[in-house]
Amino acid sequence: MYSQKIYIIIVSYNGMNWIDQCLKSCGDYPVIVVDNASADDTVGFIEQQFPNVTLLKQDTNLGFGQANNLGVSYALNHGAKQVFLLNQDAYLEETTITQMVEVHKQYPEYGVLSPMHLNGRGDTLDYNFLNYIKRSKTFLTDCFLPQKSTNKNHLVEIEFVNAALWLISKECLKEVGGFNPYFFLYGEDRDYINRVHYKGFKLGVVxxxxxxHDRVQKDSISKSQKIDTTLFEVQLLNPASKVNFKDESIILYKSFIKNLFRLKFNNCKRILKKLNVLRSNLNELETYSSLSKSNKKFLYIK
Incomplete structure (x- = not known):
């Protein structure tokens, strides 16, 4: 039996295509599923097939971040020392968590650890994960020239990896907190890692x-457009940056005029979306920017 001090947290939303395999991959770890008001049979299936799972049913869709915060809160209140965030469309190998926990024992300065992300078939790296990991200074040497590598613990530090498979320590949760409720879908993991770095923790891949990660291996055009605006919001809320919201508006306005005169209308549309974000959400942005820099413990975790 695995330690009860590690909880797996899964946020589900209409997840019938994946939830069976996902939960089966969790082994004997205690699992918390926060369901975001699924309209399919996800809830009933979990209740019937996985009665030992702690199921936190929501009446509305809280979004990825806030639902995870609920699961984290439940886990901490029940003695968790670490939590493992697992996407509903992601699956674990039997020894994944135990190996990662052992690495964390040696390197507690890593607030978040992730395994290698393969696609759903396991025959290649997840398409976005490759973009993240190849930016590591030591990854290529460790993989292709192991005889030259000084990395004997199979751990590389990276700047970002998405939250499909994250092991987070309680100390990191205490200092960094949970996901920022400003973000409903997309951006919450990037914002979180910015705060992880700001608080002095590292992010690593074992x-x-x-x-x-059993997902479509290419972003749609609409998703890419949404992410473009979201990344702008992530940039604005990065506690390590010195963004002045008023100055940023002026810079965007000048850029809009310049692109308009150059007849670059697609650029103009993107800039207008960012200006609208600043105008519509200024008070929220200022509030959450201040909170991200604060020393409040277990921020956003009730």
């Missing part, structure tokens, strides 16, 4: 552990 190269000899694996998880499977």
């Amino acid at each position: 190269l000899n552990t694996f998880g499977y």
Whole structure:
């Protein structure tokens, strides 16, 4: 039986395509599923097939971040020392978490650890994960020239990896908090990692552990456009940046005029969206920017 001090947290939303395999991959770890008002049979299926799972049913869709915060709160209130965030469309290997926990024992300065992300079939790296990991200074040497590598613990530090498979320590949750409720979908994981770095923790990938992310291996145009605006919001809320919201508005306005005269209308549309974000959400942005820099413990975790 695995330690009860590690909880797996899954946010579900119409997840019938994946939830069976996802939960089966969790082994004997205690699992918390926060369901965001699924309209399919996800809730009933979990209740019937996985009665030992703690199911926190929501009446409305809280979004990825706030739902995870609920699961984290439940886990901490029940003695968790670490939590493992697992997407509903992701699966674990049997030894993934135990290996990662052992690495964390040696390197507690890593607030968040992730395994290697494979696609759903396990025959190649997840398409976005490759973009993240290749930016590591030591990844290529560790993988292709192991005889030259000084990395004996299969751990590489990276700047970002998405939250499909994250092991987070209680100390990190205490200092960094949970996900920022400003973000409903997309951006919450990037914002979180910015705060992880700001608080002095590291993010790492354990190269000899694996998880499977069973998703479409390409972003749609609409998703890419949404992410473009969201990344702007992430930038505005980065506690390490010195963004002045008023100055940013002026810079965007000048850029809009310049692109308009150059007849670059697509650029103008993107800039207008960002200006609208600043105008519509200024009070929220200022509030959450201040909170991200604060020393409040367990921020956003009730």
